[in-house]
Amino acid sequence: MKVVSVRRASSYDYLEVKRALQENLKDLGGLDKYVAKGEKVLLKLNLLMKKHPDEAATTHPVFVKALASILLDYGCEVIIGDSPGGPFNPSMLKGIYKVCGMEELSKELPVKLNYNTRSFEIKNDDGLILKRITAIEVLKEVHKVFSVSKLKTHGMMLFTGAVKNMFGVVAGLEKAEYHVRMPKNVDFSNALVDICLAVKPVLSFMDGIIGMEGAGPSAGNPRNIGVSIASESPYHLDYIAASIVGINPIKVPTIQRCIERGIIKGSLEDIALRGEAISSVRVMDFVVPEIRSIDLLEGKLPRFMIDIINGLMQPRPVFNHEACIGCSDCAKNCPPQVITMNNKRPEVKLDECIRCFCCQELCPVKAVEIYRPIMMKLMSKI
Numbered sequence: 001m002k003v004v005s006v007r008r009a010s011s012y013d014y015l016e017v018k019r020a021l022q023e024n025l026k027d028l029g030g031l032d033k034y035v036a037k038g039e040k041v042l043l044k045l046n047l048l049m050k051k052h053p054d055e056a057a058t059t060h061p062v063f064v065k066a067l068a069s070i071l072l073d074y075g076c077e078v079i080i081g082d083s084p085g086g087p088f089n090p091s092m093l094k095g096i097y098k099v100c101g102m103e104e105l106s107k108e109l110p111v112k113l114n115y116n117t118r119s120f121e122i123k124n125d126d127g128l129i130l131k132r133i134t135a136i137e138v139l140k141e142v143h144k145v146f147s148v149s150k151l152k153t154h155g156m157m158l159f160t161g162a163v164k165n166m167f168g169v170v171a172g173l174e175k176a177e178y179h180v181r182m183p184k185n186v187d188f189s190n191a192l193v194d195i196c197l198a199v200k201p202v203l204s205f206m207d208g209i210i211g212m213e214g215a216g217p218s219a220g221n222p223r224n225i226g227v228s229i230a231s232e233s234p235y236h237l238d239y240i241a242a243s244i245v246g247i248n249p250i251k252v253p254t255i256q257r258c259i260e261r262g263i264i265k266g267s268l269e270d271i272a273l274r275g276e277a278i279s280s281v282r283v284m285d286f287v288v289p290e291i292r293s294i295d296l297l298e299g300k301l302p303r304f305m306i307d308i309i310n311g312l313m314q315p316r317p318v319f320n321h322e323a324c325i326g327c328s329d330c331a332k333n334c335p336p337q338v339i340t341m342n343n344k345r346p347e348v349k350l351d352e353c354i355r356c357f358c359c360q361e362l363c364p365v366k367a368v369e370i371y372r373p374i375m376m377k378l379m380s381k382i
Contacts, residue, residue: 002233003028004240006275009209009228017209017228018066024205024230025070027274034202034232037075039143042114043068044201046150046165047082048218049362050099056212056222059150061101063207063228067148068111080106081114083136085362086333088172090115114138119171127194128261129187135169139199147201147234151208151225151241153216153288155315155357155370157189159242159252160217162204162234166196176358179335183354189253193261196234204234206241213245213287219366220287227281235264236271243278245286290315290372315372317359321345323367330359330368 005027009020025031035041043064051057068078084096097103097113106113118137124130139145149165157164170178182188206229214220227244231237235258242249249255250266259266319330326344331337338352339359346359360368 001270001272002231002236003272003274004229004231004233004236006240006244006273006278006281007228007230008226008276008281010224010226012060012062012209014062014066017062018069020228021063021066021070021205021230023275024228028203028230028232031070031074035071035074035076035144038077040077040079040141041071042079042081042138042142042145043148044145044165044168044199045080045082045102045148046152046160046168046217047084047096047100047102049084049086050096050364051218052099053101054222056150056210056220057152057216057218058100059148059207060209061105063205063209064102064148065105065109067146067205068105068109072109072111078109078111079114079138079142080111081136081138082168083171083175084168085175085358086173086329088117088136090117093117116141117172119174122198124194124198126197129182129191130194130198133169133195133198134171134174135199136171139169144203145199145201147204149204149206151206151211151229151245153213153220155215155217155289155360156185156355157192157253158288159238159245159247159254161238161241162201162206162231163196163238163254163258164192165204166199166201166234167192169199170195176333176335179354179356179358183336183356185253186257188356189257192254193235193257193263201234203230203232204237205230206237208241208244211245215289215360215366215370218361219363219368223283223286225281225283227276233264239264239266240271240273240278244281245283245288247286247288289370315355315370316350316353317348317357318369318371319346319348319359320367320369323365325365325367327364329362329364333358333362 045059154160208227212220
């Protein structure tokens with residue numbers, strides 16, 4: 001049984017958030033069960049891109065401040081970091097830390113912002129797809145890693161939580177290579193699980209106070225959920241978090257892979273829920289994107305029929321040229337490099353697009369939408 005703690009926090013009032021996190025930790029057996037005084041702890045946040053905290057695309061600075069203060073009071077050293085989308089260099093990190101509120105936080109508390117952009121290789125014997133992972137070197141500088149994610153929808157993975165958050169330890173543009181190597185949903189979601197198993201976060205926290213619904217992880221809309229969620233198991237945490245926002249957990253690719261690999265049961269059978277009941281905090285009508293559910297047809301239909309259905313279900317990026325500012329971030333960060341700029345406006349070769357939706361994820365002005373065919377919407381109900 002894995003304990004998952006769900007505690008209410010209605011706003012980003014510092015004292016309220018700190019109280020919720022303290023209750024989370026009490027539910028999990030206390031901080032001293034997981035860290036020792038004097039240890040260095042990396043708070044691995046979701047700092048996807050330069051987004052103001054109010055946009056709900058990144059881990060909120062008040063949530064981070066409250067958790068960091070608890071660790072500091074206990075006697076730990078705290079390092080804050082992530083490897084966001086795009087190039088991984090000090091200049092890029094400085095801009096993200098500033099816009100996302102971490103620079104200001106580092107002035108209020110004696111925490112360290114990570115500017116080490118070197119990488120190293122992690123051997124991953126437990127990996128199914130990835131036996132070796134190129135990761136950010138700050139992992140070597142700390143004793144423990146805490147995953148501090150944001151509750152959001154995701155165009156490719158349906159839901160992005162504690163497990164998907166660990167993709168941010170992959171160094172810089174290596175992420176693009178992973179997308180190209182594993183364009184299939186089932187392979188990529190297995191790789192995400194592999195990365196989480198390799199890093200082994202000792203605790204996972206999720207900022208579910210205000211999450212993101214719709215076109216997540218960056219172009220959706222803020223939605224009040226009002227919870228702080230924590231567990232020593234990121235896999236079980238994601239199961240509960242998805243349930244809270246009305247997503248059937250077994251439709252989430254990373255959760256599917258965890259069930260297949262025996263990491264979780266895929267029910268409440270192996271979860272000890274503490275704090276609030278799911279029913280008491282559930283958010284109704286949470287807007288989620290449809291994703292291709294073609295994986296569910298494997299072995300049930302002939303290959304040629306699956307290929308036909310797959311063709312009918314393919315989503316595709318659509319660029320709003322009026323909203324576009326011509327920054328070319330989509331082209332620069334396209335893993336298969338199939339987006340070109342024509343008169344400062346993007347065009348994509350759809351026959352070579354791998355549907356990773358990094359273009360939408362990293363667009364600073366929400367000028368990329370994902371068109372999802374009717375056939376896909378019908379199949380997503382399966």
